Amino acid sequence: MPKHSIAAYFILTNLCCTVLSQITKASKGHHRRPFYIIGHMVNALEEVDDFLEKGANALEADIEFAVDGTVVGTFHGAPCDCFRNCFSKESIIDYLEHIRDTTSSPDSQFRGKMSLLFLNLHTDKVPQSAKKKAGILLARSLWEFLWEGVPPKEQVNVLISIGHTKDGDVIKGILEHLQQQGKQHLLDKIGFDFHRNDPLKRIGRMYKKLGLKQHLWQGDGRSNCVRFLVSVNRLLSAVKARDSNKGYMDKVYHWTVDLPHYIKKSIGHGVDGIVTNRPDNVLRVVKSKSYRNKLRLADMSDSPWTRFRRDATEVKQDTDRELEALGGGEEITSSNTSFTSPSKTSSQRKR
Template sequence: MTSTSVIFAFFIVIVCIHAKQRPFYNIGHMVNSIKQVNEFLDSGCNALETDITFSSEGIALKTYHGKPCDCLRWCGYSEKIEVYLEYTRNLTTPANKMYRSQYAILLLDLKTNLISKQNLNKAGKLFVDLLYKHLFTFGKSESKLKVVIGVQRIIHNDFVVGFYEEMKKRGIEDISNQIGWQVAENVHIQKIAEMWRRIDVVKNIWLSDGITNCLSSLRSWSRTITMIKMRDECNVQSNSFCARKVYAWTFDAKRYLRNSLRLNVDGIITNLPKNLQEVLREDEFKLKYRLANSDDNPWTIFA
């Protein structure tokens, strides 16, 4: 066999291994300041979760979690939301000198419970304006980032409706290809599915299950297992509302990170991404998972 043949055969083996590895998201938890963004990316994250607070009138105020929050974490970091989004855009734009190639997903945990019910629709419209200006640069952005927007409860569906009404009004529905959605509330999964069917226009759906790291060791895995079964058995051709990805939160100890990975989750929210990186390199997982990148499609079900 010639050296060229050996190289080609080796390349084919690598491609086959890569195709069988689940694209995985190491999601940094509660990343609410510019300083934290770089710290978590440097620790191995390819996705970040950020909290956004609102006024009762529906205006996005800042990135901020506040008390209570996870054990052994400082709850008070914050940033102007416009500054945070613009910094994120720079980090995810290949032509920018700040480009971080591994940064693929931003999860926005919207504190929609702070918005009065009558202002949820308006809040969704205003949020389109915020993202369009500061993340998508009026459609001119070359950022490779995908965004997963999370509302807190299924009764906050008017926020999502307002968001899509505003995109349609502006003629910018194409940015929906960069946006996915989830509901943070730990309600029955069928109720979440019914919400998306009622709204009708949302297809890039993620599911998540979990609890604060202070209590995660006590939580049953049953809901996560049900979500994964639904994901794997769903046929996108006949049901466009299939959940594309399922992630677990919030786990820091390696024991529980391993347990999550054994369930075939697509991602884990963690306060200690270095722990997760080390677990992913273990023999049990290193051929099963690979870190997703910005070229992976987060709106597809891995098969």
């Protein structure tokens, strides 16, 4: 598929989705940012229901590939996040069919509630010569086991997350396969992401090379085991770029964030979603008094490819909320400044 054709397709479809989405939201009185609570490392069938019951409206699964590019199934392996089973696995057929039934079956309790399937591709051991094949076989699996036979409005959106920019041929394989099979319409359901923390400028150049201008997410983070050690500079740069007219990213997410304190900080940074092992904690924060008028859970009526920019007022409000999350809440002036005694500070540190 020519680069200009791919770019034109994404621009046209995203424009239509954006206009329709905004009209729908205006008619419903929606003014809050649609937020994605992304269940992390949901690689077993029983975990799908468990994470959705606890409040996730999106699920992230790790996709394993054989050396020849064949899609094997879900699997993460060690090391992984603290307090999680690293070795859950399912075949790609069983997993995608379960997601299809969960999201579209008339008798499913989660029908219409899961808005995004986030596929974290593990293509490290796939040689460069087989990466395009890996993309082709993944696209084929998505059609055969996830989307075929499902009404378009009930087909779940899929974010395909690649490791590094050197794995860009995986995306090429996906795009070429859909073009050759006459299934370009499925591009409406697909977005892309690079998750291994490559420089943002390098990722932007890769998207330009691939002819992609829309349906792009950008994440930043580290394992929950080292959350307290991680800088947020790259995350803040991504959010700032999203809010501008120059950034490639339509959505920005933070991973892996489990504790309420860090969840509040992440939301204060202006992210569109959080990858978490504790969707119940994120749900509680999103629905709390501080955020209920700012955020709402994204559902199937929301396009995950629509960009929501913050204005200057929203940026200030987010900053104020972040300060509250850090333990503030009252604006400090010359008349109310006070100091904590050394003994009290010592006591607080012990907690």
